[in-house]
Amino acid sequence: MKAAPVRRIDARQHGLTPDRVSPNAVDVTARLQDAGYAGLIVGGCVRDVLLGLTPKDFDVATDATPEEVRALFRRSRLVGRRFRIAHVRYGRELIEVSTFRRAVAEEADERAHSEAGMILRDNVYGTLEEDAFRRDFTINALYYDPQREEILDYTGGLDDLETGHLRFIGEARTRVREDPVRALRAIRFQAKLDCALDQEISDCFGEAAELMGAVPPARLFDEIQKVLMSGQAERAWQLLAGTPLRAALFPGCDPQDRLVSRAMRNTDERIRADKPVTPGFLLAVLLWADYQARLNDLLSCVSPAEARLQAATDCLGEQQQIIAVPRRFSLFIREVWHLQDRLQSRQARTIDRLAGHARFRAAYDFLVLRAESGNGGDGDLAEAADWWTRYQAVGGEERLAMVLERQTLAPKKKKRRRKSRRRRQPDGEAAS
Ligand code: ATP
Ligand code: MG
Numbered sequence: 001m002k003a004a005p006v007r008r009i010d011a012r013q014h015g016l017t018p019d020r021v022s023p024n025a026v027d028v029t030a031r032l033q034d035a036g037y038a039g040l041i042v043g044g045c046v047r048d049v050l051l052g053l054t055p056k057d058f059d060v061a062t063d064a065t066p067e068e069v070r071a072l073f074r075r076s077r078l079v080g081r082r083f084r085i086a087h088v089r090y091g092r093e094l095i096e097v098s099t100f101r102r103a104v105a106e107e108a109d110e111r112a113h114s115e116a117g118m119i120l121r122d123n124v125y126g127t128l129e130e131d132a133f134r135r136d137f138t139i140n141a142l143y144y145d146p147q148r149e150e151i152l153d154y155t156g157g158l159d160d161l162e163t164g165h166l167r168f169i170g171e172a173r174t175r176v177r178e179d180p181v182r183a184l185r186a187i188r189f190q191a192k193l194d195c196a197l198d199q200e201i202s203d204c205f206g207e208a209a210e211l212m213g214a215v216p217p218a219r220l221f222d223e224i225q226k227v228l229m230s231g232q233a234e235r236a237w238q239l240l241a242g243t244p245l246r247a248a249l250f251p252g253c254d255p256q257d258r259l260v261s262r263a264m265r266n267t268d269e270r271i272r273a274d275k276p277v278t279p280g281f282l283l284a285v286l287l288w289a290d291y292q293a294r295l296n297d298l299l300s301c302v303s304p305a306e307a308r309l310q311a312a313t314d315c316l317g318e319q320q321q322i323i324a325v326p327r328r329f330s331l332f333i334r335e336v337w338h339l340q341d342r343l344q345s346r347q348a349r350t351i352d353r354l355a356g357h358a359r360f361r362a363a364y365d366f367l368v369l370r371a372e373s374g375n376g377g378d379g380d381l382a383e384a385a386d387w388w389t390r391y392q393a394v395g396g397e398e399r400l401a402m403v404l405e406r407q408t409l410a411p412k413k414k415k416r417r418r419k420s421r422r423r424r425q426p427d428g429e430a431a432s
Contacts, residue, residue: 102126183208217324252290339363
């Protein structure tokens, strides 16, 4: 990689003053520098502050080894398997401190790359400059020194930030081959920063899609989660759905599915309104069509209960091969799916229990979204969604009336055996 001279820019020229970044990140850099190490704020947080956005978190880069960082900060611990980084805790804020690393050239160490050129090892320490060049995009490789109030730009990131350009450091094809996840990151940043994508980058999506299968599923979950929870999920999905990455990541999902785009928009709005969101919900949406297709196939051979169970197991099981959905989310997804039928059929005796179910709210939101996007194909769905909206809005007496009304609507039992061995309730329901 040809090394350009570093540009040192007075950060105040860009309105970047220490009070715009986390005081805890400033403290980490100050303590590192006092101990004789380099300490710089780096990456997405510098980019976001320069764009006037609020960073999610602050990262610090240093030439101290993780062990040296650990020794310097009492409230720190080392994490990470692929490469070790230090987490320094300040109350609820975590500052991630990573040691400068460098990219290992493919020629220099063949063990560091797979045959396709994918990086297998990238835990080799390096200099500040090497650390800048191993990063993905120019706008993600800016360093801020809050003590000197200086920005360090090795890759032309400041210019790209000003002109709204997302550009890989180095050749796009090589960078995507080294790590196909970078293609997904390109889409995320394009949506988040509303910036132009180099043609060079879009040209790589096909190859990235082919290589996606070699990425550890746990890592793909992390990156997908960032896309879904970015507050720009609708836009990111639009972009993603137009690339071969969609089929590589969610083979069972229809890119035109209105339920998906509607749910993404809804999640973005919730994030803007500071309401709680979970990736489980959007994954339930993304996989819903596939689950339904499997369910329909299975219904012709097994009981509905068995079919639901099997369809969910198959659908989630296959998706897990690509993206490792943590168990708490896959359980959430199963429950939300399972509740759909029950919310729609509204059997009188189950209504109270349903409304008190831990996943009721999520399942209700899901039902409403399905109704709004015409998913389900009949007016019944809209009627059920409206019914539950009303049910939650009215007081106890009206609720009771609504339940009683459901009871009278319930289909009568077809035949009564004269001598039933099962005791019957006064309303004709079998006691269970
Ligand atoms: P966000 O604000 O969404 O967290 P970010 O840029 O901080 O965006 P992170 O995933 O937190 O993204 O990564 C932190 C930094 O690490 C990036 O800014 C980039 O410099 C570097 N980085 C992350 N992933 C890669 C990658 N796959 N290849 C090269 N550099 C990467
Ligand atoms: Mg980050």
